[in-house]
Structure formats: structure tokens, C-alpha cells
Amino acid sequence: MRQSPPRRITIAMLGLGSMNGAILAGLLASGVEHTDVVATTRSTGSAQEKSRLLGIEVLAEDDDPEANRRAAQRADVVFLGVKPYGITELAADIRESLSAQAVVVSVAAGITVEALQSALGPDRAVIRAMPNTPLSVGLGVVGLAPSSAASTEQVEDVAGLLRSCASVHVIDESQIDALTGVSGSxxxxxxxxxxxxxxxxxxxxxxxxxxxxxxxxxxxxxxxxxxxxxxxxxxxxxxxxxxxxxxxxxxxxxxxxxxxxxxxxxxxxxxxxxxxxxxxxxxxxxxxxxxxxx
Incomplete structure (x- = not known):
């Protein structure tokens, strides 16, 4: 299951809750360069602790209200990992900071591709993901439901990245709930x-x-x-x-x-x-x- 990512990809992890945390742990363990990852958390104390434990740059929103935007503008792939009720607000906040080819991946349960597209714009490549926590030990499962704006290459970039720590399946969004029932839970x-x-x-x-x-x-x-x-x-x-x-x-x-x-x-x-x-x-x-x- 463990494979090297197909090419060097810069990553922003906006929020380090259980799912983003599991993905990050799996990616780092698989050999993703620590310098290719930047993350954000809300508090200064949390940012300092996560940076020390993980060996990556972690920005604190309490210190810098622009933290999420600054992290997003540097990344090829942006993972949104805050609570579901805050996802679309976060997406709208970083919208103007993203590079033209950046892919936004949401790991929040219940947030549709349509909702993400509404917050980020119709031309933005977005992917609704349903991962599970065994990603943290390189044995996870991830379902990816891409938007129509996401190119085959962009989807494969994300899938290739995650294959280093998970069994990855590109599915129709209508299958997300079923996948949640089997592998998410x-x-x-x-x-x-x-x-x-x-x-x-x-x-x-x-x-x-x-x-x-x-x-x-x-x-x-x-x-x-x-x-x-x-x-x-x-x-x-x-x-x-x-x-x-x-x-x-x-x-x-x-x-x-x-x-x-x-x-x-x-x-x-x-x-x-x-x-x-x-x-x-x-x-x-x-x-x-x-x-x-x-």
C-alpha cells in the first residue's frame, strides 16, 4: 500500500483535527518532505506544540489573522480540516489566495461539492474526501468525490499523494454516505x-x-x-x-x-x-x- 508520491507537491493543512491530523501523520511517515507542508491551528500554544511534535511549520490564527490565507497561497493541495460548520466560511476566506491550479480537498462530513464550489467559485478544482483514521499508520481508506472542475491530472495528484498511506477510491459523490458507513465509521x-x-x-x-x-x-x-x-x-x-x-x-x-x-x-x-x-x-x-x- 505504501508508495512514494508521484511528484513533489506542496501541501497546506488548514486545521489539525482528527482527520487532517491522521492524513498528515500518514503523509509524513510515508516520506513527504516536512518542508513541503504548512499547517494552521487556532491557538499559539497548539501551533507551537504541533510544530515541535511534527517538525513542520504551523501558523496560529491567534497570532496572524491571515494564517489560513498565507498557508493556502503556498500550496498545490489545500486540505480543509476544521469542523463542518466552519468549512464554507474557511473556503470563502482563502478563495482569493489560492493559486490558479491549486486543488482544495475537504475532509468534513456533510459538506457537499456544490457547497464547496459555491464558496470557492465554479472553476476551482475541489474534492470532497472521506478518509478514516488508520491513515495515521499508513493503512487508511479514502474516498474522493471530485468536482467537474477538477481535471484528471489534479485528481490523480491528490490520489497519488494519499496512496502513500491509504487505499484510495475515486467515487461519485452519491456514494459518499455508503462509504462513510463502511470505512469512515x-x-x-x-x-x-x-x-x-x-x-x-x-x-x-x-x-x-x-x-x-x-x-x-x-x-x-x-x-x-x-x-x-x-x-x-x-x-x-x-x-x-x-x-x-x-x-x-x-x-x-x-x-x-x-x-x-x-x-x-x-x-x-x-x-x-x-x-x-x-x-x-x-x-x-x-x-x-x-x-x-x-
Missing amino acids: GPAYAFYLAESMARGGVELGLDPELAAEIAAHTVYGAGKMLVTRRPGQGTESGQDAAQLRKAVCSPNGTTERAINTLDDSGFPAAVAQAVRASATRAGEMTQELCGPAD
Whole structure:
């Protein structure tokens, strides 16, 4: 999954919340030059701390009201990472500072391409992105929904940059909510599974620290098998999730009984329902922030 970016690209990270922070951590770990990145935060203290920890230039809005504009004017790709309710205001603020070919990428849930285009102008290349937090360890997933003004080359620049720390998928904006349900919220499902597995181990007498460690490694190892052994990954006969699961289940064995118990408790339906609930909430947020679709 880790690849070098296709060409040297300057980056501005406007806001260092969880998503922009995860993207930045993944990019820096993948080898992006620290000198090619500038970021902004609101407070002086936060800017100083982030600069010290990350080794990049971080501007504070409290010190310089022009911080976001100054960062944006230096960048080929500008990531907007503030809270959703502040995204369009931030976009409008930097509009006149952007270079002609700059691409603006929003990682805010619920903010449509149309809303971004309205704030930035109809000719600005914008991309609505849905990343997830495992980008921070180079194992993320990102969906990219570009505007019609974004050229193939501009989309590929952003996709190539993010491929250094994520599996990148260019999708239609209509698929963003579904992708949110599966991958945007998905890490929490995996964490919840590991949490529940560890709790079960503790109830059977395992030390809590040991139970947490073996649950985490089990989820990690299973995930790696899913990625490396799925069909189309260079293996002679790939295996999907269902096939991998069945391979662990010996007839009348321990795992088969465990899976039967999960089935009886409604586990598959509950997970699918959770995915739908996340996607539904994503759509609701879009209506709350941008109004109903035309």
C-alpha cells in the first residue's frame, strides 16, 4: 500500500483535527518532505506544540489573522480540516489566495461539492474526501468525490499523494454516505470488536492487559489476511472474507460454535444495520449543513 508520491507537491493543512491530523501523520511517515507542508491551528500554544511534535511549520490564527490565507497561497493541495460548520466560511476566506491550479480537498462530513464550489467559485478544482483514521499508520481508506472542475491530472495528484498511506477510491459523490458507513465509521466497529473479544477473555480469567493485546493482534492479523489474500492480489486463488471465515471453522469445532452463537445473536444483521445507520446519519448531516438536495 505504501508508495512514494508521484511528484513533489506542496501541501497546506488548514486545521489539525482528527482527520487532517491522521492524513498528515500518514503523509509524513510515508516520506513527504516536512518542508513541503504548512499547517494552521487556532491557538499559539497548539501551533507551537504541533510544530515541535511534527517538525513542520504551523501558523496560529491567534497570532496572524491571515494564517489560513498565507498557508493556502503556498500550496498545490489545500486540505480543509476544521469542523463542518466552519468549512464554507474557511473556503470563502482563502478563495482569493489560492493559486490558479491549486486543488482544495475537504475532509468534513456533510459538506457537499456544490457547497464547496459555491464558496470557492465554479472553476476551482475541489474534492470532497472521506478518509478514516488508520491513515495515521499508513493503512487508511479514502474516498474522493471530485468536482467537474477538477481535471484528471489534479485528481490523480491528490490520489497519488494519499496512496502513500491509504487505499484510495475515486467515487461519485452519491456514494459518499455508503462509504462513510463502511470505512469512515468502520475503524470503530473493529475497535468495538476487539474490545468485546478482550472483555470475553477477561471474563474467562485472562489478565486484562493480555486479553487486550491478543485481541488487538488477532484483529490486526485477520485484517492483513483480508487485504493480502483477497481475490486479485496476486495470489493464485484469492479468498474473500466469507471464505477466510469458513476456513477457520472446523466441523463441530470451537470456532464453528462461536460463529453459530454470533449468528444466533443477530451479529451479521446488527453490523449491517450499523453501517446503514452511519450512512443515514451522514445524509442527515448533509441536509443540516447544506440544505436538502435539489
